[in-house]
Amino acid sequence: MNTFFSFLKSRNWMLWALILGVATGLIFGERVAFLQPIGNGFVKLMQITIFPYIVVSLIVGLGKFSPEQVKSILLKAATVMISLWCIGLAAIWCFALTLPQHDAGTFFSPALISPAASIDFAEHYIPANPFASLAQGNVPAIVIFCIALGSSLIANKRKTTVLDFLEVIGQGLTVISKKIIAIFPVGIFAMTASTAGTLSGEQLNNLQVYWVLVLCLGLYLMLVLMPMIVAAFTPIKYRDLILVMRNAWITAFSTGNVFIVLPVITEGIKEHLRKTNQADEQADHIAEVLVPIAYTFPSLGKLTTLMFVMFAAWLTGSPVGISDIPNVTLSAMLSYFANVHIAIPFLLDSLKIPADSYQLYLSMSVLSAKVVSPTTVIYIFSFVFLSIFYCRKQLHLKRLRSVYYLALLSVCLPIFMFASYTLNTHLAGNSKAADDIIANMVIAETVPAHVLNHVPKAYHSGELSLTNIDIIQKRNLIRIGYLVDNVPFSYFNQKNELVGFDISLAHRLADDLQVEVEFIPFKKHQLSEYLNKGYFDIAMSGLEINVVDLTKVRFSDHVLKLQLALLAKDHQLQRFTHKSDITNLSSVQFAHVEYGPILNKVTKQYPNIHFSELNNLKQYFTDSNNFDALVISAEAGFAWSMFYPEFGVIVPQEGSIKYPVGFAIAKRNLDLLSYINSWLDIQKANGKVHDAYNYWILGLGGQKKDTRWSLIDTYTRQPTQ
Incomplete structure (x- = not known):
């Protein structure tokens, strides 16, 4: 028994809190939903020191460097970051190939007719008012301001007093963070138990193909690609890297929040280097500077959500082709500098995906954050460690271990891809076809x-x-x-x-x-x-x-106001993207059942557009080869595309018409x-x-909400006589 308690004492309490939370949720089900506010309270507690930490660490870290050191470090860090982006994006595109055959079709959503989201990079990255950026939690702008201020202090001969003062504040913030981390297993337990207890089977089944896809990709990035690259190129062993990342990883997994673990990541890197006798002042400074920078720039964790864009295109019957990869990659890298919730609608719009895809993403964001956040944590650890050893000129491949890990991660890629494809083929085969649903x-x-x-x-x-x-x-x-x-x-x-x-x-x-x-x-x-x-x-x-x-x-x-749209075969939709695309055609033949008064006005204004009235909507699908498209409401068009998945719906830009x-x-x-x-x-x-x-x-609310399953309900339920 003493040996058992000694074992417990030596283990990581956050890991035990995670395991105990999952078990509690499975046993008691919705009875532990009351723990969620406790978990949220601990998240807010962790956030107390975050913004001051970013300001202090960046200003002090940059201010203590010489101009030559900064130039060398940032250039090498940029090289490491771009290399990780290229490798990670290659893996993401490989997993995109594992999507199985699918009977496409989806319900209408107002997202279809919403204006495209524009990305205001100036607002996100230019700190016109640094104090407003701090108050609004605009991390990119805060980082830019701190980099500018820290860089301006590098050549200042009177900087010592200011930097010493800020360093003392930084030490105080570190003490606060460590005190909070000491009791944070309570928060991990509360959040994990409430999530495991209230997560419904419907949520798990909804978009299960995407969940398997992002899970296999995340596990490959977290457990194989990034840690093995670090183990192959640096003196850090694979096992040691996993252990040093453990606390931050578990916290990010439980909370779905990377921001609150930035101090944990920095201190973990510095502590590991001290334990292995590889610490020095420069390495500490690099960690303090690069951790918040890595969080601000697109991480491989954030880029895993690009998989949702691929999934949405596949779901609606318009999969992204190989020719689209360069365009999508460039758009993704630019848009992910902003918030994910800005980037995803932008990418969906750029690919002309006519579906309620963003709402689908939001419905899965709680689950996908369980993969995205820990993947981001491991990315930041990997990026900073690689940058530190690159600055020391200690990156090399002249070891048997390097060849072993690089070969292993290459072998694991097709294994994970095969697992993803096999599982998703099975799930897609068992799921209802779109027409079965409606x-x-x-x-x-x-x-x-x-x-x-x-x-x-x-x-x-x-x-x-x-x-x-x-x-x-x-x-x-x-x-x-x-x-x-x-x-x-x-x-x-x-x-x-x-x-x-x-x-x-x-x-x-x-x-x-x-x-x-x-x-x-x-x-x-x-x-x-x-x-x-x-x-x-x-x-x-x-x-x-x-x-x-x-x-x-x-x-x-x-009763309703509907949006007029066009329904046509998928390969024809691009012909009707803009109103000008239609009006510039020499001749176009549209079918319709209603809308006579509206369409008569269109014919008078644009003689090249001809309309033929049908007796009913079903007649169009029988004679679709005689027409370029069908004029129909977007709401009805999406419903019909579920019965006929080879057809899609489009609302021409600048040609939006609503009717009651x-x-x-x-x-x-x-x-x-x-x-x-x-x-x-x-x-x-x-x-x-x-x-x-x-x-x-919209196709929502069709199923009655059942009480969440739990072990205690199964045990106490009386058998039916």
């Missing part, structure tokens, strides 16, 4: 319904043309007109049930009226005739509110119109329209 959607709350495939002869007499709420409630039936195959507003799912955005609202309306509902089909050109003859009471099927139909029927207040959709009612039925408008106001106010939009248009 074809299996159902209406959660329904009333007794009758779905007809024609207008009953009894309705042809015209006796039902005058309708109001009293009549509907008296006959215990509301009749709804719907368009067939108008995805995602009205269509038949795999169970042959009539579903969709408008159909779900029709069921809710019938429920509020406490009547049954009957659905009667119609074609777009029959709308006014069928309504005014009384074949149905209301038409609800994503109907465009336009000026021509306003003279024939009454429209409710708008609503319900149509016969002109004489003003009482019914008044009721519907008031009913819509209530549904919008209580969030029911918003919920329907999220489910049918």
Whole structure:
């Protein structure tokens, strides 16, 4: 027993806190969610010294160097950084090749029509107001300011007093950091337990291909590529490097935050050099200067999120080709100097990926941070160690160990790639195809319904043309007109049930009226005739509110505003990127079902653009070779692309047009119109329209949230009799 306790005492408490936290989360599940605020509190505690630390370490570190030393050190550090970038990017592109075959297609998202994110490098890197940069936490600007101030002190003969003062402050900050680190295992335990206890199976399954991809890449970078390069080129052994990085790695993994461990990294490097009798004043200064610089510049950890851009392109059926690699690489290196949340939308836009990809990234950011942050920690350690030994002229390959590690990391690359490809091929094979997802959607709350495939002869007499709420409630039936195959507003799912955005609202309306509902089909050109003859009471099927139909029927207040777009085969989309691309074509043929008034104006302005009206949307996919594209709403276009993944959606830049959709009612039925408008106001106010939009248009919230699984629930659950 004494031996056991001696073993525990000699081990790293952060590692034990991590293991215990995972175990606690798995055992107790959501019961330990209350620990999350404790973990967040420890993160904020760690941040107390960070900004002062960056300021002090950079100014003191640079100020103590001579001009010759600074020039030599920064040049060599830049060489090391660029070399690591090149090697790391090569590995990232290798892993991008492991994506399996995929049935593409995704739901619409407002991100599609959002303006492209522009990167303001001046705002991020020029400290116009250093105090504002400190207050806002703008790390790149702070680093630039400190480098400028530290460099200006290098040749100043009176710098000693200032540097001594700042060095004393730095020592005080180090003491504070060490005191906090001593109790930080409590924070590691709290964060890990709450995460492991509340992470749902849905989150793990969502984007599982990307998660496997980034995990295999991260493990290769963390455990193979970077540590083995350091072990091959420097006197540091692989095992020693892993041990010295351990505390910072565990903290970054648990918190998903690299910023708070910068002092831990610096002190770890200096402490290791002291233990191995390789420490000197210059090495300490290099560590103090390069650690914050490495954090500011794009790291290999940050660059692993480039894999998400590759994944998003693959997911939407437009994989990045070999010819795109130089462009994407250059754009990535420039954009990653800014924040990741600026870089990713910029890259997605530059690749013209028509999907809600950024929202997908955000949904996985908590999990992916568990790989990105520790990878960044190991990158900073590797970069600084390589730079220190390069400045000492101690980098060499004239050892058997060097050949061994370089050969090993080369062999491990195809092994990790094969593992990634095998796992993802299995996951992609087991996952639902895009069309299965939308074809299996159902209406959660329904009333007794009758779905007809024609207008009953009894309705042809015209006796039902005058309708109001009293009549509907008296006959215990509301009749709804719907368009067939108008995805995602009205269509038949795999169970042959009539579903969709408008159909779900029709069921809710019938429920509020406490009547049954009957659905009667119609074609777009029959709308006014069928309504005014009384074949149905209301038409609800994503109907465009336009000026021509306003003279024939009454429209409710708008339910949604949709974005006009083009749907075409994937290889044709680039022809319609900009409005000018379309107007400059000699002749172009577009199909459409609705939007007649809008398209007539386009034809008058641009005679080279021709439009052909179809009876229904499905007809386009049968005769798609006769047309260049289909004019459709972006919301509906994305839904159709899930059934036909070889098609994609694009909104031409500078050609954005929005239009309202609503319900149509016969002109004489003003009482019914008044009721519907008031009913819509209530549904919008209580969030029911918003919920329907999220489910049918965005594809969100389709599954009921289950209680998080835990061992204690499994053990205490009573067997079913």
